[in-house]
Amino acid sequence: MAERSAPRTARERVRAQLTAEIVEVARAHLATTGAAALSLRAVARELGMVSSAVYRYFPSRDDLLTTLIIEGYDALGEAAEQASAAVDRADLLGRWLAVFTAAREWALAHPHEYALLYGSPVPGYAAPQATTGPAGRVALLLAGIVRDGLASGAITPPPGDDAAIIHPGLLETLDLPTDTNLGTRVVQAWSGLFGTIGFELFGHTHNVVANHEKHLHEVATTLAVAVGLPTPE
Amino acid sequence: MAERSAPRTARERVRAQLTAEIVEVARAHLATTGAAALSLRAVARELGMVSSAVYRYFPSRDDLLTTLIIEGYDALGEAAEQASAAVDRADLLGRWLAVFTAAREWALAHPHEYALLYGSPVPGYAAPQATTGPAGRVALLLAGIVRDGLASGAITPPPGDDAAIIHPGLLETLDLPTDTNLGTRVVQAWSGLFGTIGFELFGHTHNVVANHEKHLHEVATTLAVAVGLPTPE
């Protein structure tokens, strides 16, 4: 709850570093064993410490998982944010496509982390409140692009009644109107993005899609049209 | 490999029934424990038999999983097919929406089975060839609606180059043209459907979407427009 201040003493510095090392090893194990099989004992073993010692750093296996999940969402979110920020701010479609592409690339580079974030819930694990913030970063990015388009007049919002579909508090937070379909379409784009990535990663489009990169580009473009973004021709 | 003929002797009938019972209990366990934690021993226990006896019916845990997966895809596929067949054949949008709605309802009624089919791959399990057929039933349904629309002239195919994105053999099997974007859009609709369902089921749209039924309806409509289906107004 209360944030620790920056480590002062030597002991605190060592502690912070070892905590980070545990997370790092756990993340590496994730990449080979998968989330459900992630084992505290195996992580401890690799670090040359006895399994009970890990409990000085994480009160339980679930807390270690929570850390991995939060860091995963943050890494993915940051990759998408950077890719989007590298594009001319006025080029809405360019930013939109950059988010889609960056998310896919991050997922391909970290397939097991992706599965931890967007695959089946880990049995016996309930995600705490702390994960919801980082989980929304990519969606926020997409909503931000749409908001910019609205402000500049580039986007003509599709007719609809978001108030009946989307949580009103969220529309307010995102600064989106309640009497259009924009919020619904943004959510659709968000789940469409990760649905497409998931299908590729989990093998559902094996022998179906021949060029996944081009396919995601098409999906992103179609979803851009759906939110009213102007596309060339 | 070679298909068994219908059971003749009493022993064969008993065997077929007990095999079905094992699968049934395993499916029930799935609904409470999740796929990764599904245990042969627990299933045997519930059936009042010793764990090694199950090996008379399934050579390994993975084979039991495979059976569950195939039956899951088939149950979902059948639900979607029946819902679609109940609609006037000429009402393309109606059939389309029926498939979306039926898939969501099946998923809500069988969340753990859904997770087994569309969630993260079970660690250490590789899906055999036999699952790919049943896995495609819903996609085939969507493609069939689009094909009907093409044949009747109701659909104006979106321009594009499916040949560069979709496996050409598949386009041939589905009897779809190679010089449009229809195949890509059908795949997008397919992954968009399960992406949306997955987001709902796995809690990603908690505090985001207030009315999931309406939301899926909107998503389905947007995707219908994307494949060129005529929609009212």
Next chain:
DNA sequence: TGTACATCAGTGAACGCGCGTTCACTGATGTAC
């Protein structure tokens, strides 16, 4: 119809494995006076 043999279902014990978590403890590092 009756007998001899083959097939199959189910048992019970065992192998070898790994897991999360607790607890009393030793010894090192930090802090207060």
Next chain:
DNA sequence: TGTACATCAGTGAACGCGCGTTCACTGATGTAC
């Protein structure tokens, strides 16, 4: 600067658990003559 005490990291043993799979076996069911 030196000493007495408190804090903390890491140890090692243990608890209690469940898992998939193998194997030699008993006894019942089916088959061929």
